[in-house]
Amino acid sequence: MKEKKKVLIVFGTRPEAIKMAPVVREFKKHSEEFITKVYVTAQHREMLDDVLEVFSIKPDHDINVMQKNQSLFYITSEVLKRSEGILDKEKPDMVLVHGDTTTTFTVALAAFYKKIPVGHVEAGLRSYDKYQPFPEEINRVLGDSLAALHFAPTGTCKKALLKENTDKSSIYITGNTVIDALHTVLKEIKSSSIYFVGSPKCILVTAHRRENFGKPFSNIFNAIKRVAERYPKVNIIYPVHMSPNVQEPANRILGNTRNVILFPPLNYSDFSKLIEASCFVVTDSGGLQEEAPSLGKPVLVLRNVTERPEAVSSGTVRIIGTDEERVFKEMCNLLDNKKHYDKMAKAVNPYGDGKAAYRTLQAVRHYFGFRKDRPKDFTPK
Ligand code: UD1
């Protein structure tokens, strides 16, 4: 019998928590091989706690770093400093981080300083633009270069890693765990307080990226206001991110428009139901570019570049930027032109089949010698 290995699973923000919840669940199911500990930085507070509640996760460590309107310098230095003690106490055999946030990069750096191998979930996504998304593109590149194991969601991500001379044997194609999370909430968690959105046509909006602060947000919100005024029977539903840089312009520009419904952030269970109920999605989010296509919902992306090209290639996602006129026209086109809408509204699953967390676990088992053969890579159907 091999000795158990201790795995420390780390996250800090809403999307990391959603995408790591299936991984936590999978490792906890294998207590004969793994001791699983959860460490949250709480780079987000309320938005993180919502996810912890939906997936019933009780962290072993919570350093509660979030401050109002925090800077990148603050998050980086605070998380780095406070991670040392946690790593000293737990002495894990592996640290698992997720994605491209400042928590991801900083905790990977802390683990590297302690010579603890890092497994990077959602490795290899690239926009090839240092400043878009900012600072996430570089957080992910640095996370990948610090990692010993790379869990690439797609073949494109694996190719990007190989192009950077990443050791081939460290890369496993797993699919994206967001599809596991989405399947779980839509199947297992039935209750929802969102009852009214299905009947009139509804468009779902989210936005929060740092590179969209200021003028781009004004452009986007002005375009949305014009769409709402032109289509009074369409509801535009927008759960507004808690960042003050988003709250202020969203409430100022959209606050008094009757058919724009501004919500606080919704828990993942309610939000998933809302994706299902919407006719299309307008967003600058990363995760939504993966979730909405799997439910056959067209996505207009409020960015100039994306690190998720797969659903763009299949036609369900369009990159539209942040110019007011373009955002207005693209939204009107999806509402007016049924042929165009139907062409985009195809369910495509380049990102996963709901088994990404299982493949991640199997890759870690392979790394530690709990299984001899390499697990099979995910290939989209
Ligand atoms: C962070 C990530 C981004 C990710 C996003 C998901 C970085 C640099 N950015 O960006 O990659 O896409 O999370 O949403 O890691 N706030 C609250 N309560 C919360 C959460 C946020 O009040 O539960 C407010 C706080 O004032 C906080 C601010 O939002 O300072 C910004 O949070 P921060 O994590 O710095 O940036 P995000 O834009 O959320």
Ligand code: UDP
């Ligand atoms: N989400 C949520 N409630 C909301 C808005 C988004 O649960 O009110 C979920 C969404 O389904 C996706 C994730 O949060 O899984 C995306 O988070 P965000 O847009 O904040 O970050 P990104 O994906 O851009 O990093």
